[in-house]
Amino acid sequence: MSVQVSRRAVVTGLLLFAVAPAGAAAPMLPPGVRGLWCEGTVVARGTHAVVVGHHTPRRSLDEMARRADEAGRRVSVVLGAPVRPLVVVPASAAEAASLAGVGRVDGLAAVADGTRVIVVPEFFALLSPVGKDVVLTHELTHVAAGTDGVPVWLYEGFADYVGYRDSGLPVKTAAAELAAEVRDGRLPTELPGPAAFAADGRDPVRLARAYQEAWLACRFLADRFGEGTLVRLYRAARARGADQALAALGLSTATLTARWRDYVRDQLS
Ligand SMILES: [Zn+2]
Numbered sequence: 001m002s003v004q005v006s007r008r009a010v011v012t013g014l015l016l017f018a019v020a021p022a023g024a025a026a027p028m029l030p031p032g033v034r035g036l037w038c039e040g041t042v043v044a045r046g047t048h049a050v051v052v053g054h055h056t057p058r059r060s061l062d063e064m065a066r067r068a069d070e071a072g073r074r075v076s077v078v079l080g081a082p083v084r085p086l087v088v089v090p091a092s093a094a095e096a097a098s099l100a101g102v103g104r105v106d107g108l109a110a111v112a113d114g115t116r117v118i119v120v121p122e123f124f125a126l127l128s129p130v131g132k133d134v135v136l137t138h139e140l141t142h143v144a145a146g147t148d149g150v151p152v153w154l155y156e157g158f159a160d161y162v163g164y165r166d167s168g169l170p171v172k173t174a175a176a177e178l179a180a181e182v183r184d185g186r187l188p189t190e191l192p193g194p195a196a197f198a199a200d201g202r203d204p205v206r207l208a209r210a211y212q213e214a215w216l217a218c219r220f221l222a223d224r225f226g227e228g229t230l231v232r233l234y235r236a237a238r239a240r241g242a243d244q245a246l247a248a249l250g251l252s253t254a255t256l257t258a259r260w261r262d263y264v265r266d267q268l269s
Contacts, residue, residue, distance in 0.1 A: 032086050032115040036099070040091070048072050048082070053089035056121075064089060064119070071136035075144050078162045078231060083144050086116040087136070096120045107201060109135045112142035130167055138163035150237045153191040157214030158234050161222060164215065171219075171267050175212035177205050179268040187261050188213050191253065213264070217256070220263040225249060 028034075029043065033052040042053040044061040049068035053061045068085040076083040090096045097105045100113045109124040109131075110117055117139040127135060141159040150158075164174050172179045178188075188209075196210035222230040229249065236245035246256060 030084075030086055030115075033088055036088065046085075049085040049087060051085075051087045051089060054091040054095065056089045056091070061089065067132055067136055068117075068140075070133060071140045074133075074137045074166050075140045075162055078141075078165065078227065079144055080231070081144075083140065085136075085140055086143075087119060088116055089119045089121060091121070093120050093122050107199070107204075110139045112139040115143060117143060130169065134163040134167050134169075137166075145234060146238055148238060149241060150234070151191075151242050152194050152197050153214040153217055154234065154237055154242055156192075156197065156211055157216075157218035158230070160211055160215035161218040161230065171216075175216065175268060177208040178212040178216070178264065181209065182265060182268040187265055189257075189261075191217055191257055191260070216264050216267060217260045219267075220260050221249075221256075223263075224259075 029052065030050055033050065036052060037054050040055040042056050042058065042061055044051045044053070044058070044065040046065035046069035049065050049072055051061055051065045051068055053064075056064075064087060068087045072083040072085040088099060090099055093105050096111070096118050097103065100111050100118050102111070105111060105120045105123075107123060108120050109127055110119045112118075117136065124132065124135070138159040141162040142155065145155075145158065147155040167174070181187075192210040192213045196206060196213075199207060218230060221233060225233075233245045233249065236248060243253070246252060251259075
């Protein structure tokens, strides 16, 4: 799973798009994926997912639609709301960066961008099947739940909580880099902030640990208070900020940090 560490970038938005009228012969594409390219556009539809590729082989686009449906199911179960995945598969990383409006996407397997997930084909292809499902579910969680107003540890941790929830991966495997630190007697001292998530390629191990630390903070909240409470906390944090959302559970950032550190030690030693 080492490749999946720097898979993501974040954007916001709700996953809503117009559905073609029943019986339409050639259903119109959702707005987020209309008119992307002048030629070479290939479309695959799953049960709920729409996947649009650029010169993408039909077989891999069909597989992507199947994975996107599964990712949508996983996100929908946690959020308690229907999710219609919209996935774009450009021809190259350069094209993915251009679509996402960012300078580069080197090392990222996919990014969330408004209403859609943009796959970075060269890097996505390097992932294991389990890793592909985790990444798509993670990105789709950003799209469906939004990230505005939420601290990075909470939105990345929440996306990984949903991403890993049905992956079958043991916690010590999914959090291997953090587990190595804990075994060496080092526990994180604070919830990871924006600097820890800097995907500048300088410290990929630190970046991996940042995701794992954030994941375990959300996993702790779900284990201790229940998954429904974690989801309500996330929505409350988006609406009113994380401090108020935590206060409703009798927590502050300081008390959460203390309990999260105990949880990290218990889970990974
Ligand atoms: Zn993310």
